Amino acid sequence: MQSGLQANPTPGPEPHGHLQGDGMLQELTTDQKVCVRNYTKPAAEQAGWLDPSKVRVDHVGFGVVLGEDKKKFKTRSGETVRLVDLLDEGMMRAQAKLREKEREQVLTPQELKAAQEAVAYGCIKYADLSHNRNHEYVFSFDRMLSDKGNTAVYLLYVVTRIRSIARNAKVSQEVLRKYHADNPITLSSPKEINLAKALLKFPEVILEILDGLSLHVLCEYLYNLSTYFTDFYDNCYCIVKDKTTGEIVSVNYSRLLLCEATALVMEKGLHILGIKTVAKM
Numbered sequence: 001m002q003s004g005l006q007a008n009p010t011p012g013p014e015p016h017g018h019l020q021g022d023g024m025l026q027e028l029t030t031d032q033k034v035c036v037r038n039y040t041k042p043a044a045e046q047a048g049w050l051d052p053s054k055v056r057v058d059h060v061g062f063g064v065v066l067g068e069d070k071k072k073f074k075t076r077s078g079e080t081v082r083l084v085d086l087l088d089e090g091m092m093r094a095q096a097k098l099r100e101k102e103r104e105q106v107l108t109p110q111e112l113k114a115a116q117e118a119v120a121y122g123c124i125k126y127a128d129l130s131h132n133r134n135h136e137y138v139f140s141f142d143r144m145l146s147d148k149g150n151t152a153v154y155l156l157y158v159v160t161r162i163r164s165i166a167r168n169a170k171v172s173q174e175v176l177r178k179y180h181a182d183n184p185i186t187l188s189s190p191k192e193i194n195l196a197k198a199l200l201k202f203p204e205v206i207l208e209i210l211d212g213l214s215l216h217v218l219c220e221y222l223y224n225l226s227t228y229f230t231d232f233y234d235n236c237y238c239i240v241k242d243k244t245t246g247e248i249v250s251v252n253y254s255r256l257l258l259c260e261a262t263a264l265v266m267e268k269g270l271h272i273l274g275i276k277t278v279a280k281m
Contacts, residue, residue, distance in 0.1 A: 022055060058213055065128075066138045089141070090120035097145050097153075098281075107280055115281040119145070119153055122275040126152035129273055130219035150223040152275055155266065158226040160281040161233075162263040169239045169251050176260055179253045185261075186254045191232040195258060198228045202265050206272075215273060222269045229262050 044050035050057060066072060094116045098104070104112055123144040130150060131137040147153045166176065187193045205221045238255040241248055267277050 066136055086124055087121060090124050091116060093141050093145055094120035094123070103281070111278070111280050114278045118156055118276050118278045118281070122152035122156060122270075125274050126155075126219065129215045132216050133214060150219065152270075155222055155226055155270065156275075156277060156281055158229060159263060159266050159270070159277045160279065162229065162259050162266070163279055165233075165238055165259050166256055169248060169256065171251060171253070171256060173260070176253070176257060180257055183253070185257050189232075189236050191235045192255070192258060195225075195228045195232040195262065198225050199261055199265055202269070218269055218272060222266055225262065225266065225269075229259075232258070 044057075045052065097119065098112065098115060103115065107115065123141075127137075127139070127144045144151060145153055147157055166173070185196075187196055201221065205218055209215055209217050236252075236255055238252050238259060239248060240250045240252075270277055
């Protein structure tokens with residue numbers, strides 16, 4: 001996490017040949033930027049360790065994490081907060097959140113455990129990555145565990161919601177693939193078009209984060225994509241059921257494919273952020 005690194009003397013890059021890579025990222029606080037630019041990189045070049053024409057070297061700066069009192073995030077005794085302690089607390093709070101919503105009544109013990117871990121670890125990672133890394137941010141478990149707004153919990157919920165659509169329609173991914181092989185996705189509604197356009201922006205977002213090394217751009221994209229999906233799903237029926245019997249009358253396979261594409265992009269985006277998705281939550 002951002003708060004786990006201290007402002008120690010800046011180390012220089014090791015000889016490039018030892019790393020066997022074509023790029024190097026130095027993750028240091030933003031106040032080390034001048035040191036990296038004026039001393040570390042020039043020294044590495046003069047020592048023959050770094051050839052800027054062959055190796056990309058970037059200083060990935062980050063701001064400090066603040067407590068809810070707006071002071072540097074520390075324990076009550078004034079010590080640096082350990083990540084392992086945050087993860088343990090995250091697990092306890094995630095379990096309480098899931099039980100508050102009585103999810104233990106609909107999930108198996110294994111599914112509940114998987115959801116607990118996804119929420120606990122995902123909310124901490126996402127809170128750190130969803131902010132501009134150069135800025136300070138306030139650490140708040142209550143905000144992280146909210147199922148509304150730009151949080152990991154909300155995005156995980158959207159993914160599980162999407163996955164439940166085809167499952168409720170009793171349509172497997174294999175059936176969708178066969179349908180897609182012979183039929184194009186048709187976009188007749190403005191909500192469908194908006195969602196499709198948002199999906200097409202994913203490659204641009206990946207290039208942008210590779211260029212600027214700022215993962216909050218991906219977080220913003222995933223949140224915006226989830227809102228486009230919600231708008232689409234609330235207005236475009238994927239499954240039509242008989243109002244009396246509840247039996248499925250018709251399935252719009254084109255829209256199910258749009259749901260599948262959205263789920264795949266969101267799962268891939270969360271994977272890049274190091275967040276594991278679950279089928280049920």
